[in-house]
Amino acid sequence: MIDFECDYNCGAHPLIIENLVRTNETKSRTYGFDEWSYSAKEKIKQAANNNDLEIFFLNGGTQTNATVIDSFLKGYEGVVTNDCGHINVHEAGAIEAFGHKVIALSSHNGKLNKKTLENFLDEFHNDESKDHVAQPGMVYITFPTEFGTIYSKQEIENIYSICRQNDLPLYIDGARLGYGLMSDECDFDLSWLTYHCDCFYIGGTKCGALCGEAVVFTHNNAPKGFFSNIKRHGALNAKSRLIGVQFDTLFTDNLYFDISKNAIDMAKRLKDILQQAGFKFYIFSPTNQQFVIIPNEKVKELESQVVFTHWFPFDADNFVCRFVTSWATTKEEMDELEKILL
Amino acid sequence: MIDFECDYNCGAHPLIIENLVRTNETKSRTYGFDEWSYSAKEKIKQAANNNDLEIFFLNGGTQTNATVIDSFLKGYEGVVTNDCGHINVHEAGAIEAFGHKVIALSSHNGKLNKKTLENFLDEFHNDESKDHVAQPGMVYITFPTEFGTIYSKQEIENIYSICRQNDLPLYIDGARLGYGLMSDECDFDLSWLTYHCDCFYIGGTKCGALCGEAVVFTHNNAPKGFFSNIKRHGALNAKSRLIGVQFDTLFTDNLYFDISKNAIDMAKRLKDILQQAGFKFYIFSPTNQQFVIIPNEKVKELESQVVFTHWFPFDADNFVCRFVTSWATTKEEMDELEKILL
């Protein structure tokens, strides 16, 4: 059965596996001090053309968000995001577990928008009782968003400018960063990004690795004690080589970007097929996640041949379903979907 | 200058002061084991006509909410409330400080409504990824609400019934309980309340005391270790007599209810005066907080003669202002307001 459920349902890119095999017998330092982690960090700096990056490798997205956010914030501060931000909806209270409120503003096309952020901060600063509420301590956005949409250069500049005016670090969750950067709609690159936020992470788990996310502090601004806080969050890998080797591979010969591009190409074909099959889209997504409105009975029928996710009911008769392509999606899978649907 | 800023801007009811003076030289046990705390608990049971109550005295509202909620919940559980619930907006992240997410649903007339709660729980239970989100572990409502509105018997029954079906304790924040129960619109009494929720608190700070809230578990259901958790929250009073004496006084000869009634009577006169002065109300409040829409220039003018709170801008030309009466508000103060406004 062909499977569009998510972008983390197969193993790793073959080159990663190859390198894990090749390096397996070499002894190494641990806890981030292995040779491949060092090499991977250098390659990421080169890919970003920015030498001021401080880079740490963690295991998964939720732990990365919790560790970074907790490290930027003081205890009494909260993190500002839009209400469909991953930390607000899908992380089981991992941010609150470390004592911080998630301050959720309304979303526009899946994104936090300049006006909404500005209004919130204005109201906050004009509120007589502002010392009685959770203090905004940083801003978190996702790129791409939960709905596959992406911010433009201008939109990120707007948000970052507000952040700097308010002395709030801007942190970007890049669980699917590759798919965002390789989208036809994206008007900036990795290097530009490193100059327009304070921290972001380069998602590995969803973009070709078995596990691993690369946290990037953009101007040597890792919070004091960040390493200890990684440990305290249970996020410090003893055999750091596992993630080191993977990112070293992903950032060799442009692999991360090339395989991300495959997901975008496949997503374009996916959209074509779904459109030709007569379905409407819930939202315009220029990345690898597609949200399609499908009549309930058709959902039932399709399920027997294709794996996808039931997102939420659109109305009494239709469901919003999610189809996801990835670095691993093949033309053969698209051909098969075409056969089924057209 | 007459002052309608809040219901905690003067000292305590004279009878409370009298009893603090009278008992001052007696030595007593501490940490809740003093004679007045015991006596106060008995009197509350009598007032509620319910012997299954377990009662604890804490100092203020935020600490009471944080302690009770943290005691009911497991670490990974969150508390469900409506978005204008006090714990969501005005407690500086005190719930999150103990690791719990505040799950904020939309408000209707300041209240959490049956349909909203039901829909949320249905969606939660039908969500394929429900194990990945903060688990609803209890329900919190305020009586009266932040906007002075109150739940009817039927409304509380509806919510409590959903809670029991879902095995979620219902906890009611009664910071202004007296003003709610004495409202003309209220169709139940203290005794009824003790049979229609799992826990609530009887607000003292805003209803005649210098400090103090009485937490009431309604059916001998104080969570295991509640006493230790009070201590852990920094909420255990060494000289518990201070709050014991106050509640012992408030629940002697119906004092708590009588003085609460005064605030309601004064609020009715307040509404009359404000209406006659030509102002519209932002919301219909049958309790001691009134939210009035006042033209900006009039706000400026009034400020020099009356203390009240600027709640939020209604539109470009008008402001929603809050006027509050209390157990201590006098007819003379109302006469003065009348003179100013009419």
Next chain:
Amino acid sequence: MIDFECDYNCGAHPLIIENLVRTNETKSRTYGFDEWSYSAKEKIKQAANNNDLEIFFLNGGTQTNATVIDSFLKGYEGVVTNDCGHINVHEAGAIEAFGHKVIALSSHNGKLNKKTLENFLDEFHNDESKDHVAQPGMVYITFPTEFGTIYSKQEIENIYSICRQNDLPLYIDGARLGYGLMSDECDFDLSWLTYHCDCFYIGGTKCGALCGEAVVFTHNNAPKGFFSNIKRHGALNAKSRLIGVQFDTLFTDNLYFDISKNAIDMAKRLKDILQQAGFKFYIFSPTNQQFVIIPNEKVKELESQVVFTHWFPFDADNFVCRFVTSWATTKEEMDELEKILL
């Protein structure tokens, strides 16, 4: 029955009660902005002869410790203390509740000693794996200690000097500060103290007030957001006048020091009586807590006439018992004890 159980088993000093009565009908601002809180802060500055103090009033000791410590520390930092420090043994995990480890070093005569602290920090800095352990973020000591002992000028200077070399704030728990400062053995005064630590609190609950502790940051160094963090800890008093009036009274005409002196005078007589009765002391305490070794059968006998605390078994035949005098202990009570024991 005469009662030496603790120093918080009666009401407040009569002058405090008098002022609560006198001010009761005046309306005031709230949350720390009342006139008496302002006045009390000025008087404390005068008493300390130091204008750089930032002062906040909280309710009780555990909440004060938890709020101050959490405000000084980053999430991953712990607080260093000696193993009989109050935060380590008697606060039900209130420090850990906010995510911080209590790093407990060994005690000497109830105190943290220079050598122990120095050794700990040396070992920490020389430990290859120091980034894997909780990071020391501040130092906490009590004055007087849990055993009634007090630090000398030299001892505090030594500790503070190590703290400054290591960039660790020094915070002193002064739950019984008055009794320490008025001890015959104390070689410094309040003013000196404000120049030899970063923060301390002046205990009210155990020194004449109904409740209340005055947190003093000694050089305008209150951590950013301290007010919000007080709120988040559930420690912000709505009717702040309650504590404001009390500290205003305590710091008028030297009252705090005079009444603390009474406890010391009575403790000296207590020691005389206990010694004459043939008991040995567990530790030499120059303050108001006395720890006496009493044969088990004598403990039983005494219990029927005197209230005191069973601290811990000394050996199979004897118990260490605590007797406490206070600002309120009278000569008549001492006479009665003498009659019983001699």
Next chain:
Amino acid sequence: MIDFECDYNCGAHPLIIENLVRTNETKSRTYGFDEWSYSAKEKIKQAANNNDLEIFFLNGGTQTNATVIDSFLKGYEGVVTNDCGHINVHEAGAIEAFGHKVIALSSHNGKLNKKTLENFLDEFHNDESKDHVAQPGMVYITFPTEFGTIYSKQEIENIYSICRQNDLPLYIDGARLGYGLMSDECDFDLSWLTYHCDCFYIGGTKCGALCGEAVVFTHNNAPKGFFSNIKRHGALNAKSRLIGVQFDTLFTDNLYFDISKNAIDMAKRLKDILQQAGFKFYIFSPTNQQFVIIPNEKVKELESQVVFTHWFPFDADNFVCRFVTSWATTKEEMDELEKILL
């Protein structure tokens, strides 16, 4: 240079790598629902000859400890351990981060001993002020301990019996479980262990895997919401296949035990060589970690040829050094050490 620094300084066992390669292209379910995780769980049940096991795979030791402990405890409860327990010394406050105190008792031969635990619980239950301190909520021990020592059948029975009498879950940290079970001194097996504690984990990271620990609840007693709490701790692996495949391999054909045995065999030879070289041991360790007392100048000399860890100074002239063998240690490495030392 030969390397005895730790047991996680090389890649994975070749069979694990082989299976990662073999399964790489298969699509799978995620978050623990992949086929290999299911298969691995079945094989662990078979190896333990116990069908009542509930098994979860997490990534590393600190996160496993924090997640399990936080799931067993109520907020106000602490975990009892001995003072050299890993959670007390080497996890950067990860337990406290979730609000729980680590209650550290004294160690005997690296272990928690029956008498110490009993005394602590007796004193606790007899303490008048026991409600004012962190409540013991579970017991944590390590097998093998931080010093390589192991508990006997009788010792575990003794502790477990006290735990059950006191209604405290017993949790065993098995980061190096394989090395403990395969020690010549060990008088029980995996199956026996599953009947003599409430939870333990089978360490993968240090016993042949790239990452991964298998948490085993021994009698279908996983705390309610454990899955959600894994997520909340940032410990839920999206590509759970990574750990599933590894444990599936380790528990096929007795691999986990066979490779653990190699570490023990090599450790015996290590001890021989070190003894012949004239060194004394700091402690008798029957497992793969050896703690040797080496003169300071010899330490310097050895460092240029062998990697090992400087544990702590023994006295002015000698250092305690740690040498560790593992599943991957070869005879050739031992030959080389022999050449260097003898």
